[in-house]
Amino acid sequence: MSKWTAIVAAFLVAAMSVSGVLAEEYLSGIEWAEPAVIDPGGPDKAPSDAVVLFDGKDLSAWEGGEKWTVADGAITAGPGTLRSKDQFGDCQVHIEWAAASEVKGDGQGRSNSGVFLMGTYEVQVLDSYENKTYFDGQCGAIYKQHPPLVNACRKPGEWQSYDIIWTCPRFDGEGKLVGPAFITVLHNGVVIQNHFQLEGDTPFNRPPSYKPHPDKGPITLQYHGNPVRFRNIWVREVKEVEHKRVSEPQIVKH
Numbered sequence: 001m002s003k004w005t006a007i008v009a010a011f012l013v014a015a016m017s018v019s020g021v022l023a024e025e026y027l028s029g030i031e032w033a034e035p036a037v038i039d040p041g042g043p044d045k046a047p048s049d050a051v052v053l054f055d056g057k058d059l060s061a062w063e064g065g066e067k068w069t070v071a072d073g074a075i076t077a078g079p080g081t082l083r084s085k086d087q088f089g090d091c092q093v094h095i096e097w098a099a100a101s102e103v104k105g106d107g108q109g110r111s112n113s114g115v116f117l118m119g120t121y122e123v124q125v126l127d128s129y130e131n132k133t134y135f136d137g138q139c140g141a142i143y144k145q146h147p148p149l150v151n152a153c154r155k156p157g158e159w160q161s162y163d164i165i166w167t168c169p170r171f172d173g174e175g176k177l178v179g180p181a182f183i184t185v186l187h188n189g190v191v192i193q194n195h196f197q198l199e200g201d202t203p204f205n206r207p208p209s210y211k212p213h214p215d216k217g218p219i220t221l222q223y224h225g226n227p228v229r230f231r232n233i234w235v236r237e238v239k240e241v242e243h244k245r246v247s248e249p250q251i252v253k254h
């Protein structure tokens with residue numbers, strides 16, 4: 001092959017490749033099941049694969065709420081801890097809440113509540129609109145571990161949302177931690193916790209620590225003496241798409 005023939009041949013191969021006539025494709029070698037088809041819902045409608053914990057009607061999906069009340073499509077916190085009957089592991093939680101319209105108290109005393117994953121790990125609920133407190137205890141904090149990245153609070157009385165993506169901790173057969181918990185939280189659509197790795201539970205009076213617990217646990221809502229309201233609560237189990245490796249990764253030519 002002359003020099004010029006080689007140049008022309010290389011040019012043609014390149015041109016065919018760019019035009020898609022001769023292409024290389026990467027194949028992972030993993031066979032994926034088809035992702036489930038769901039209806040994603042809308043502002044006031046849960047996704048079709050969600051467990052609806054409160055749709056404005058009653059507390060039938062909960063226990064411990066004898067002194068919590070329902071009116072005008074919303075729950076108002078009362079004495080005792082409200083605990084979902086269903087239990088969840090890795091999950092996505094949507095919950096809307098509103099601080100009391102009538103501003104009372106300050107710091108931790110103003111519309112304090114909390115959304116607890118597995119009944120143990122608290123995302124703080126607090127009226128942090130023009131209300132200072134310690135930063136790892138303000139609204140959207142992973143209580144006593146990590147402040148929110150920004151303060152995205154709306155005014156008292158206005159509805160706000162949390163969208164929480166929870167990866168639960170893993171324990172082995174002996175109860176030893178083999179995988180920590182991670183949490184991502186959007187507050188009113190804004191990222192305030194970005195895949196934060198938890199150090200353990202979230203108590204007030206001692207350092208966080210992990211204690212073994214079952215693979216699933218309830219969502220619980222805290223009563224801290226304030227009439228915080230909640231509505232539109234749903235949870236989706238988060239699980240990997242089924243798959244298996246059927247071959248090594250390869251590049252095929254078309």
Ligand code: MG
Pocket residue numbers: 112113114124125222224
């Ligand atoms: Mg709290």
